[in-house]
Amino acid sequence: xxxxxxxxxxxxxxxxxxxxxxxxxxxxxxxxxxxxxxxxxxxxxxxxxxxxxxxxxxxxxxxxxxxxxxxxxxxxxxxxxxxxxxxxxxxxxxxxxxxxxxxxxxxxxxxxxxxxxxxxxxxxxxxxxxxxxxxxxxxxxxxxxxxxxxxxxxxxxxxxxxxxxxxxxxxxxxxxxxxxxxxxxxxxxxxxxxxxxxxxxxxxxxxxxxxxxxxxxxxxxxxxxxxxxxxxxxxxxxxxxxxxxxxxxxxxxxxxxxxxxxxxxxxxxxxxxxxxxxxxxxxxxxxxxxxxxxx
Numbered sequence: 001x002x003x004x005x006x007x008x009x010x011x012x013x014x015x016x017x018x019x020x021x022x023x024x025x026x027x028x029x030x031x032x033x034x035x036x037x038x039x040x041x042x043x044x045x046x047x048x049x050x051x052x053x054x055x056x057x058x059x060x061x062x063x064x065x066x067x068x069x070x071x072x073x074x075x076x077x078x079x080x081x082x083x084x085x086x087x088x089x090x091x092x093x094x095x096x097x098x099x100x101x102x103x104x105x106x107x108x109x110x111x112x113x114x115x116x117x118x119x120x121x122x123x124x125x126x127x128x129x130x131x132x133x134x135x136x137x138x139x140x141x142x143x144x145x146x147x148x149x150x151x152x153x154x155x156x157x158x159x160x161x162x163x164x165x166x167x168x169x170x171x172x173x174x175x176x177x178x179x180x181x182x183x184x185x186x187x188x189x190x191x192x193x194x195x196x197x198x199x200x201x202x203x204x205x206x207x208x209x210x211x212x213x214x215x216x217x218x219x220x221x222x223x224x225x226x227x228x229x230x231x232x233x234x235x236x237x238x239x240x241x242x243x244x245x246x247x248x249x250x251x252x253x254x255x256x257x258x259x260x261x262x263x264x265x266x267x268x269x270x271x272x273x274x275x276x277x278x279x280x281x282x283x284x285x286x287x288x289x290x291x292x293x294x295x
Contacts, residue, residue, distance in 0.1 A: 001027060002048060009055045017059045024052065046083035050076055057102075066225065068151060070102035071162050074170065094216055096179035101211075101222040103171060104191055106164040107232060168192070183210045191229065197237035197253065204230050205256035227257055231264065232271055235280060239291040247287040 001024045008017035028044065035041045053076035060069035077095045080087055145161075152162050171177060177185055187207045194200065204226075212223050234253065238245055245253075254264055265282060268289075272280050281290045 002052060005052065005055050009058050012062070017055070018063075021056070021059075046079055050079045050083070053079065061221075066102070066106045067148075067162060067164065070099070070106055070164075070167055071152075073099050073102040074167060077176075078174075093179055093181070094219065096176045097181065097184055097216075097219055099176055100171060100180050100184055100188060101219060101226070103164065103167045104188065105222055105225040105229060106167075107229060108164050183207050187211075187226075191233060195237055195240075197234050197241065200234050200237065201230060201254055201256050205258075208258065223258075227259055228267060231257060231259070231267055232275075235268065235271060236278060238289075239278060239280065243291055245289045245291075247284075247289070250289055 001020055005017055005020045005024065007013075008020055031041070031044065035043065053072050056072040057069055057076060060066075060072055077099045080095060081092070149161065177188065184207075187204065190200070190203055190207070194203070208223055208226060211226075212220055214220050231254065238253075251261065254261075257264070259267075268280060268282060271278055279292050283290055
C-alpha cells in the first residue's frame with residue numbers, strides 16, 4: 001500500500017491516493033492490535049512512515065487542503081528529527097521552514113475561526129468553522145467537521161480537531177521558529193503579530209521575494225498561497241478600521257503583492273463569499289471598496 005501511495009502521487013492520481021491512505025490506516029490498526037498481543041511484532045519503520053507523510057504533503061497541497069498539508073509536514077519533520085540522527089543542519093532548517101510556511105498558508109481569522117475550502121477541490125475543511133451556532137449547526141459544517149475528524153484519525157494526529165492555532169502552538173513549543181532563517185521569522189511576525197494594513201504588503205514584499213529566490217523549490221511553492229493569505233489579512237484589517245477605501249488607495253496597498261488587479265478582484269469576491277464575517281463590496285461606479293453591510 002505504501003508503494004501504491006507513492007505511485008498514485010507520482011502519477012497525480014490523488015483520488016486514488018486518498019483511498020490508499022484509508023487502506024494504510026486500517027493496516028496500521030491491524031499491526032497495532034497484533035503488537036498488543038505479541039510484543040515481538042515490529043512497528044512500521046520510521047523511514048517508511050516518513051516517506052508516507054512526505055507523500056501526504058503532496059496530496060494535501062494539490063487538493064488545496066492547507067490544514068492537513070501543514071500537519072502532514074509537521075509529522076514528517078518530527079519523524080526526521082527523532083529518528084534521522086544523521087540529518088544535516090541545512091536539511092533540518094529546510095524542513096523546519098517548510099513546517100512554518102505550511103502553517104502560515106492556512107487561512108486564518110482573528111475574529112473567528114473560518115469555514116474555508118468548502119467550495120474548493122479539497123475534500124476536507126481547511127480551517128475551523130465559525131463559532132456561531134447557526135454555522136456550527138448547518139448540515140454542511142457538520143459534514144465537513146466529520147470528514148476532518150475522520151482524516152485526522154486516519155493520519156494518526158493526536159486530536160480529532162486539528163487547528164491552525166494548535167499547530168502554531170506546537171511550532172512555538174518545539175522551537176521551530178529558532179531553526180528557520182531570519183526573514184521567515186520576520187514573515188511570521190508580520191502575519192501573526194502586526195495589524196497595520198497600510199504597510200502590510202510593502203513589508204511582506206521583500207520577504208516573499210527572498211522566499212521566491214530560495215534554492216529550494218519546495219519552499220518557493222508557498223509564495224502564491226502566502227500572497228493570498230496576506231491579501232485576506234489586509235482585507236480583514238481594513239474592515240476593522242475603515243468603512244470605505246478608495247480604489248486608488250486600494251491599488252497602492254496591493255501594488256507590491258505580485259498579483260494582477262483581476263486576480264486580486266477574484267480573490268476578494270471569493271473571500272467575501274467564503275468568510276461569513278467579512279463583508280466587502282467592490283463598487284466600481286464609486287471607485288471604492290465598501291466594508292460592512294450595504295444599506
